[in-house]
Amino acid sequence: MPEITIKDIARICGVGVTTVSRAINNHPDIKPETRQQIQKVIDQYGYIPNNSARNLKRTESNTVAILVRGITNPLFNSIIKVLNIELKRHKFSMLLQQVDYEEDEVALALELIKEKRLKGIIFLGFNYYHPEGEIEKIKIPFVLGTVGAIDGDEDCSRYSHVTVDDLRESYRMTEYLIKKGHRDIAILSAEEKDSSVGKLRLDGYLKALADNGIAVNPRLIIPFSDTCEHYSMPNGYVTTQSLLSSGEKFTALYATSDIMGVGAYRALREAGIRIPEDVSVVGFDGAEMGDYVLPKLTTLKQPVEEMAKAIFDQLYDLINGTCGNKNLLFCGKLLEKESVREIS
Numbered sequence: 001m002p003e004i005t006i007k008d009i010a011r012i013c014g015v016g017v018t019t020v021s022r023a024i025n026n027h028p029d030i031k032p033e034t035r036q037q038i039q040k041v042i043d044q045y046g047y048i049p050n051n052s053a054r055n056l057k058r059t060e061s062n063t064v065a066i067l068v069r070g071i072t073n074p075l076f077n078s079i080i081k082v083l084n085i086e087l088k089r090h091k092f093s094m095l096l097q098q099v100d101y102e103e104d105e106v107a108l109a110l111e112l113i114k115e116k117r118l119k120g121i122i123f124l125g126f127n128y129y130h131p132e133g134e135i136e137k138i139k140i141p142f143v144l145g146t147v148g149a150i151d152g153d154e155d156c157s158r159y160s161h162v163t164v165d166d167l168r169e170s171y172r173m174t175e176y177l178i179k180k181g182h183r184d185i186a187i188l189s190a191e192e193k194d195s196s197v198g199k200l201r202l203d204g205y206l207k208a209l210a211d212n213g214i215a216v217n218p219r220l221i222i223p224f225s226d227t228c229e230h231y232s233m234p235n236g237y238v239t240t241q242s243l244l245s246s247g248e249k250f251t252a253l254y255a256t257s258d259i260m261g262v263g264a265y266r267a268l269r270e271a272g273i274r275i276p277e278d279v280s281v282v283g284f285d286g287a288e289m290g291d292y293v294l295p296k297l298t299t300l301k302q303p304v305e306e307m308a309k310a311i312f313d314q315l316y317d318l319i320n321g322t323c324g325n326k327n328l329l330f331c332g333k334l335l336e337k338e339s340v341r342e343i344s
Helices: 006-013 017-024 032-045 074-089 105-116 166-179 197-211 233-246 258-270 288-292 304-320
Strands: 063-069 093-099 120-124 142-145 160-164 185-189 221-223 252-255 280-282 299-301 327-330 333-335
Touching: 006 017, 006 032, 017 032, 063 074, 063 105, 074 093, 074 120, 074 304, 093 105, 105 120, 120 304, 142 304, 160 166, 160 304, 166 185, 166 197, 166 252, 166 280, 166 299, 166 333, 185 197, 185 233, 221 233, 233 252, 233 258, 252 258, 258 280, 258 288, 304 327
Parallel strands: 063 093, 063 120, 120 142, 142 160, 160 327, 185 221, 185 252, 252 280
Antiparallel strands: 299 333
């Protein structure tokens, strides 16, 4: 859908272009009802007023913004590294922007579009905590990378997604533990109300238990702590401490990201628990750090390079108008290392 202009707003409201311009720039000589009518159309169509005379010329930069929710996650660092290479190779400049956990990435994107005249946007760690139609206000090409479940009635075919099949791969990781004889499997996970990759990984865990006739113990589902960034070592440490404090019995711990698994290692060791002799631990992502803890962390590796290149290729095609939106799901690879013990 083409970006709406001041002329379009004037036509819809039945007023002159000058009146719209004056309303946007808060001139006092506009009737309140006219101002309200214009503002309603602006909100409805997602018009982004540009208050800079330089930008009013509608010149575009050659900048692609990467908005990252969970920037401490090593997976994103690896993806960004590949994206940076691809962007440079195609003569784009990169703008990297962190998105805080409670921050609205769509509102942030709209502000960046206004200020930087972006060519395109890549979202990493995007989730769907947005009112219906809010995402539609983004009028430039964008791709959602490593995105999770869709909240509400959003139609995923309207947007481009590139991600691993989190539900299927989380199912596979949980079933791997079950086949090793584990039935009391704790999980460090997003809450069920979450609509990101965390929910899909939790759903995969729950489905694997159900399919193998294992009753769900809700006390072994430990939600991320809100006292620190969700996908981080401190969160893995704090949530594992919470699990240990509960006194609940478990023989395996599934950290839904490797970086949380590393935090879990410390909490277990401080409690005098040996890995894997007393408790087996697995992660998710395939981060390099998993090879530098003892014992090496068993994990589900995401195909980072292939996914990153697919994200760029999809955005590049959207920018050039050579294709429409695509939804690409990748498979992971289970890397069996040293952190799991088979029990009878």
